[in-house]
Amino acid sequence: MKIERLTESVVAKIAAGEVVERPASVVKELLENAIDAGATEVHVAVGGGGRRLIRVSDNGSGIRAGEVELAFARHATSKLRDIDDLDTMRTLGFRGEALASISAVGHVSLMTCHRDETAGTQIRVEGGRTTNKKAVGAPAGTVITVENLFYNVPARLKFLKADTTEKRHITTVVTNYALAYPGVRFRLEHDGREVLHTNGTGALADVLVTMLGYEDFKHMLEVDAPAEVRAGRTPVGVYGYASAPDLNRGDRTRIMLFVNGRWVQDSKVTYAVIQAYHSLLMNGRYPVAVLMIDIPPDEVDVNVHPTKAEVRFRNPDAVFTAVQRAVRKAVIEQAEPTREMRGFGGADGPPESMASTNLGRVEQVPLNMPLESAGQYARQRDLYAAPTLPDDDDIAIPEGPDGPRRPRTLPLLRVVGQVGASYIVAEGPSGMYLVDQHAAHERILYEQFMAAYAAQEPMRQMTLDGQTVQLSPSDVGLLHEFADELSALGLELESFGPGMVKVLSVPAMIADADPHAVIGGIVSDLARGASPGEQAIEDRIVKRICKQVAVKAGQVLSHEEMQGLIRQLERCESPQTCPHGRPTILHMSSDQLAREFGRK
Numbered sequence: 001m002k003i004e005r006l007t008e009s010v011v012a013k014i015a016a017g018e019v020v021e022r023p024a025s026v027v028k029e030l031l032e033n034a035i036d037a038g039a040t041e042v043h044v045a046v047g048g049g050g051r052r053l054i055r056v057s058d059n060g061s062g063i064r065a066g067e068v069e070l071a072f073a074r075h076a077t078s079k080l081r082d083i084d085d086l087d088t089m090r091t092l093g094f095r096g097e098a099l100a101s102i103s104a105v106g107h108v109s110l111m112t113c114h115r116d117e118t119a120g121t122q123i124r125v126e127g128g129r130t131t132n133k134k135a136v137g138a139p140a141g142t143v144i145t146v147e148n149l150f151y152n153v154p155a156r157l158k159f160l161k162a163d164t165t166e167k168r169h170i171t172t173v174v175t176n177y178a179l180a181y182p183g184v185r186f187r188l189e190h191d192g193r194e195v196l197h198t199n200g201t202g203a204l205a206d207v208l209v210t211m212l213g214y215e216d217f218k219h220m221l222e223v224d225a226p227a228e229v230r231a232g233r234t235p236v237g238v239y240g241y242a243s244a245p246d247l248n249r250g251d252r253t254r255i256m257l258f259v260n261g262r263w264v265q266d267s268k269v270t271y272a273v274i275q276a277y278h279s280l281l282m283n284g285r286y287p288v289a290v291l292m293i294d295i296p297p298d299e300v301d302v303n304v305h306p307t308k309a310e311v312r313f314r315n316p317d318a319v320f321t322a323v324q325r326a327v328r329k330a331v332i333e334q335a336e337p338t339r340e341m342r343g344f345g346g347a348d349g350p351p352e353s354m355a356s357t358n359l360g361r362v363e364q365v366p367l368n369m370p371l372e373s374a375g376q377y378a379r380q381r382d383l384y385a386a387p388t389l390p391d392d393d394d395i396a397i398p399e400g401p402d403g404p405r406r407p408r409t410l411p412l413l414r415v416v417g418q419v420g421a422s423y424i425v426a427e428g429p430s431g432m433y434l435v436d437q438h439a440a441h442e443r444i445l446y447e448q449f450m451a452a453y454a455a456q457e458p459m460r461q462m463t464l465d466g467q468t469v470q471l472s473p474s475d476v477g478l479l480h481e482f483a484d485e486l487s488a489l490g491l492e493l494e495s496f497g498p499g500m501v502k503v504l505s506v507p508a509m510i511a512d513a514d515p516h517a518v519i520g521g522i523v524s525d526l527a528r529g530a531s532p533g534e535q536a537i538e539d540r541i542v543k544r545i546c547k548q549v550a551v552k553a554g555q556v557l558s559h560e561e562m563q564g565l566i567r568q569l570e571r572c573e574s575p576q577t578c579p580h581g582r583p584t585i586l587h588m589s590s591d592q593l594a595r596e597f598g599r600k
């Protein structure tokens with residue numbers, strides 16, 4: 001064959017092949033554009049595994065009417081001007097290739113309205129040529145529709161897998177971006193059926209619950225290792241979640257890595273995660289992890305591959321070490337809830353059943369629970385006034401002076417009612433939730449108390465009448481011995497005659513509680529002494545106080561009280577267990593409900 005210049009359209013198709021390998025690559029590029037445009041809501045509708053239709057709508061900045069055609073030109077971008085800009089790149093796109101490539105291999109139509117302009121623009125692009133441009137009324141944002149993908153590249157069409165495979169790839173892509181951008185609401189539909197929906201709360205935990213379900217999310221441990229800033233060291237921050245060893249899989253596909261908000265595949269860093277579980281997982285088993293790696297942009301080259309799934313680190317060892325350490329620390333420190341259980345065992349006996357900590361195993365909820373008798377009990381208890389709980393947002397969980405509001409760790413739950421005056425029935429995005437009111441309140445109080453304690457500002461309340469409490473001399477001795485610890489927690493006592501103490505101040509939380517009961521409980525805890533491996537004495541005292549102050553099982557709560565309690569639980573760091581390690585929530589997914597009722 002003699003040498004000839006390729007035609008423009010062949011060049012375009014070859015170049016497009018680099019960016020657009022399959023329908024999921026189109027979704028990826030369009031999602032990146034939406035995110036770069038600052039969208040807070042992104043809707044992806046897919047038909048026929050993406051071959052027939054891909055439509056991505058966003059509420060981002062939109063494109064100015066005068067720039068619409070240019071957006072489809074190759075190497076036209078609003079995100080990069082100079083090669084040095086690559087070093088400070090914070091956007092996902094920068095090559096200015098995606099729209100050009102996609103429109104070379106599919107029928108594209110675009111509707112967009114820039115947020116500073118009054119009229120929007122609609123345009124069609126086929127075979128790289130723009131047609132039918134017209135002004136339209138549209139809300140700010142962009143809708144891009146891609147139809148008949150690869151209609152003009154039969155070779156590529158042949159290589160596409162079954163619709164189900166392409167669907168799966170698309171779902172993976174959308175899930176990845178939902179994880180990387182928890183502040184954005186994502187919705188994905190395949191052939192009109194919604195398969196993914198995130199709520200955009202900004203909490204990674206919320207997205208993870210959507211993705212993994214409660215059952216698995218319960219086994220995820222938080223990883224939080226901010227970058228160490230030291231001269232000559234690459235600062236690498238590592239955040240996210242990694243599974244406790246009891247949640248694992250037969251392959252590595254659930255180890256998901258993000259570098260500066262970009263999903264990447266990197267076998268070395270993946271190996272660092274696996275290494276962190278050394279001796280904790282059997283051979284051939286791999287953890288589940290979602291990790292956000294933050295690194296200065298100039299420490300990472302994202303310009304390795306057109307689809308940008310690979311990156312090159314300037315100092316790969318630093319990244320490897322940071323990830324391995326961060327995950328290891330999380331796993332070692334948090335993965336042994338049984339230790340807390342043991343601490344609890346002494347006074348109240350072991351938790352009824354360790355198996356019952358298995359959330360979501362609905363078979364374990366005794367369905368033959370004698371509801372009537374529970375109701376009777378409730379009515380009796382109703383005679384006592386239920387303490388009013390602070391309403392929804394009035395009481396924020398204490399935090400640093402200007403600290404941000406605690407992130408949500410549970411999906412938004414709507415209270416439906418109360419069962420047996422002990423359990424709150426709530427509805428969430430993925431089914432029904434049963435909350436143990438006592439355990440949940442214990443958790444809330446515990447975290448409030450610990451936050452104040454950590455900030456060294458115990459919620460102390462002076463007692464005016466200086467109540468006295470009668471105790472045995474040895475008990476008084478014990479209280480003396482631990483006077484410092486007790487005072488740090490807000491409980492100040494003074495000897496007052498033999499076997500008597502006077503209460504000078506109490507933690508505000510227990511101001512209304514019976515001092516005899518609280519102090520009696522604390523004394524019996526102190527008397528037990530710390531056994532090796534048990535938590536600090538302060539921790540034990542706080543747990544005791546919380547247990548005594550928390551609403552009890554059998555206490556009738558008003559709707560507002562329940563909603564207030566749930567709102568606070570939603571922002572606890574570890575909402576799924578009480579401070580003693582017992583579960584606070586049972587979850588029955590919509591799927592399970594359907595199955596139980598024989599609808600599936």
Ligand code: ADP
Nearest residue numbers: 033037071077078093094095096097098099142
């Ligand atoms: P890149 O993202 O690398 O800049 P693209 O071809 O993906 O290249 O997009 C070209 C340009 O079109 C972008 O730089 C951006 O200015 C504009 N653009 C594309 N999609 C959107 C969108 N959803 N919202 C706003 N602007 C967009």
Ligand code: MG
Nearest residue numbers: 032033093098
């Ligand atoms: Mg782009």
